[in-house]
Amino acid sequence: MTVIATESLSKRYPRVTALDRLSVDVGPGVTGLVGANGAGKSTLIKILLGLSPATEGRAHVLGLDVATEGAAIRERVGYMPEHDCLPPDVSATEFVVHMARMSGLPPAAARERTADTLRHVGLYEERYRPIGGYSTGMKQRVKLAQALVHDPQLVFLDEPTNGLDPVGRDDMLGLIRRIHTDFGISVLVTSHLLGELERTCDHVVVVDGGKLLRSSSTTDFTKTTTTLAIEVTDSDEHPDGTSAVREVLHARGIETHDGGGLPGAGHVLLLTAESEDTYDLVRDTVADLGLGLVRMEQRRHHIAEVFTDSDEQRKEAVGHGG
């Protein structure tokens, strides 16, 4: 079953081409839509909601044609915008009830669903207070609640982790995962951070300049080699621990790069982890040298990595990522 299907979908404005013959099929589950700012993500969502006609090509959402059945689509689909969209002087409950009624829910059902949905997104007593006093994380939850309150079959989440601190980000990603696993709602979530989506999505679609770069399941992405960043301490025996590790790793046939021009990156070594064994090798090497391993972490993919396989560009991309 296909949730979203587009067929050479194009959107041209007088001076820019926002979407360029985009053909992609999205199945049920959590799908990430990745692209830099201006890659055409928001334009795509606008077309899929039936709010903006495509210049050419066709698109179907839940089997409904976006050109002719926009209202029917919007009844079955939820949308969480990227920007702030909440009036500060009403409470979350009042606001979400109103939005539920705007989706066609009768008054009693709207109130009941609002209470349920706010609880599911993690808003409890504070839901009776005006939204103006909420933290960014709470506001994001309200925005998510209004997209889910009418129990849609599919939700579009536009940059839901924007502006959140790391903990809030993890909470939000967990919540997005639950929208599918617990609520049974398919999700299309946009982000410009591929690493973030890798942890949440079943499938990732990458667009750039309105064109489809790649559409594959997340497991395909993780199959590709990951970049590992390590940092070690110095010891009396090895005054420059970093270079000592580098030499040993070189001797074992592993290429390393410097951490790039970032502050504090002088002691960071980047290397490519071909398999699980690389992790063991690094651990053993550091232990044998008697050094302390300050950190060993996977560097998050930068969007640019997806479409460059050349090592030189990857090194540069890694330098900006994380």
Next chain:
Amino acid sequence: MAVEHPLTQPGEQTRIHNIGYRNYDGPRLGRAYARRSLYSQSLRGAYGLGRSVKSKILPMLLFVVMCVPALIMVAVAVATKAKDLPVDYTRYAVIMQAVIGLYVASQGPQAVSRDLRFKTVPLYFSRPIETADYVRAKYAALASALFILTAAPLIVLYVGALLAKLDFADQSKGFGQGLASVALLSLLFAGIALVISAVTPRRGFGIAAVIAALTISYGAVSTVQAIAFERSSSGAVPWLGLFSPITLIDGVQTAFLGASSAFPGQVGPSSAQGLVYLAVVLALIVGCYGLLMRRYRKAGL
């Protein structure tokens, strides 16, 4: 997020459990219902209902201010056993135009600027309703709110007149004419206020602009009319009345609704001129609606 905890731990009994997600399979009432919901929410909002206590003060106060003179007039009429009410039904809104202006200036921007300022508009359009539904619901809500404000004192006058045992047929006719006049006024004022407010997301600017549009046009028109009248070119007086909302209403009701004109020397428009007045009023109402539709066509996401 509530996590399911087993009830085995003592002291945990009061915890609210996550009973899991429930799907909704009840009715979805669609576009017309959503439009009605937006209408009633906006209409209630125009009197501060469902909003903070602070936002109830001004509309409620203006509503009281609007009705009190009617109550006094009725009291006087009943007490003195007058043969007629001190003020015509059609004249009441013209006398109270400052209050009406204040009300529409404060609630017009409230109706549309908030949605623009806090970018709530995209949320509406990501739901079944379309641009036309949004514009109609908002327009109808503000016009209804204005009608409530302007018709309530007329009802007070009418009930008072009946209590004072004034002529029933005469009073009913006047009351009907008054209602028709304020209905037209509500549509016209609501349209003008919404068009001005929809331009700016800043509520303050909206309020100032609406007040300016109503009072400056009225001030200018009545001044020029007075000058024209003094210079004994009273033929120009009715034509000048076309240039401000309240004098437009005055002209229409003088020509068709048996009102006595508030123009200098009571030089109201003739029937032919009245048709021009009516045409201008209707054109303004339709024009305002068209402008609002244009304004929101691009406000999608």
